[in-house]
Amino acid sequence: MSSKSSLLKVILLGDGGVGKSSLMNRYVTNKFDAHLFHTIGVEFLNKDLEVDGRTVTLQIWDTAGQERFRSLRTPFYRGSDCCLLTFSVDDSQSFHNLVNWKKEFIYYADVKEPESFPFVVLGNKLDVSERQVSSEEAQEWCMESGGYPYFETSAKDATNVAVAFEEAVRRVLSLEDRHEHLIPTDTVNLHRKPRSATQCC
Numbered sequence: 001m002s003s004k005s006s007l008l009k010v011i012l013l014g015d016g017g018v019g020k021s022s023l024m025n026r027y028v029t030n031k032f033d034a035h036l037f038h039t040i041g042v043e044f045l046n047k048d049l050e051v052d053g054r055t056v057t058l059q060i061w062d063t064a065g066q067e068r069f070r071s072l073r074t075p076f077y078r079g080s081d082c083c084l085l086t087f088s089v090d091d092s093q094s095f096h097n098l099v100n101w102k103k104e105f106i107y108y109a110d111v112k113e114p115e116s117f118p119f120v121v122l123g124n125k126l127d128v129s130e131r132q133v134s135s136e137e138a139q140e141w142c143m144e145s146g147g148y149p150y151f152e153t154s155a156k157d158a159t160n161v162a163v164a165f166e167e168a169v170r171r172v173l174s175l176e177d178r179h180e181h182l183i184p185t186d187t188v189n190l191h192r193k194p195r196s197a198t199q200c201c
């Protein structure tokens with residue numbers, strides 16, 4: 001394994017109630033709670049995984065989607081390696097708000113090159129019968145916004161949850177590989193952030 005990328009910070013953002021905590025819990029503990037309370041501030045869980053022969057520790061940060069908790073969540077955006085923009089397929093407002101979540105992330109994480117930052121989009125609650133957002137509509141937004149990968153997930157029945165997190169890891173690792181190739185090995189990259197940079201307020 002490469003010496004880099006042993007710890008990756010992935011952050012889940014999206015409106016309150018779209019299922020961010022449920023996705024994290026499904027992926028890390030393989031459990032689902034139908035009566036989950038709203039998150040206050042942020043919480044995180046770690047999971048070790050192997051992707052394409054590389055072992056990484058994924059640190060998943062779950063944030064409070066409700067507007068009243070904004071000041072509690074935003075200090076934790078910095079140092080994120082990937083952002084999972086999440087909406088619920090049965091809630092069109094949560095889909096339309098993705099653009100605001102993206103802006104909030106770029107601002108508070110202080111992303112220097114937003115066009116190359118690895119966002120992944122999750123349309124959750126795929127198991128519900130009444131959709132308000134079509135796959136085509138969501139895919140179109142992802143394409144126009146920067147060619148983001150799009151996954152329709154269900155934290156309830158586990159559909160696509162693992163593949164979505166794994167794709168997030170792949171995106172980060174491939175970006176790092178590309179970055180590595182662009183930088184001659186005998187120079188020091190003064191712009192690169194330390195790998196341990198998970199931050200707290």
Ligand SMILES: Nc1nc2c(ncn2[C@@H]2O[C@H](COP(=O)(O)OP(=O)(O)OP(=O)(O)O)[C@@H](O)[C@H]2O)c(=O)[nH]1
Nearest residue numbers: 016017018019020021022034039065125154155156
């Ligand atoms: N049917 C269905 N319900 C889900 C799914 N994911 C989450 N839920 C339910 O939706 C509600 C909200 O889920 P949470 O995971 O707390 O949502 P959240 O985005 O973390 O909400 P905040 O903490 O307020 O930001 C809970 O009652 C969950 O059980 C899903 O995939 N399918």
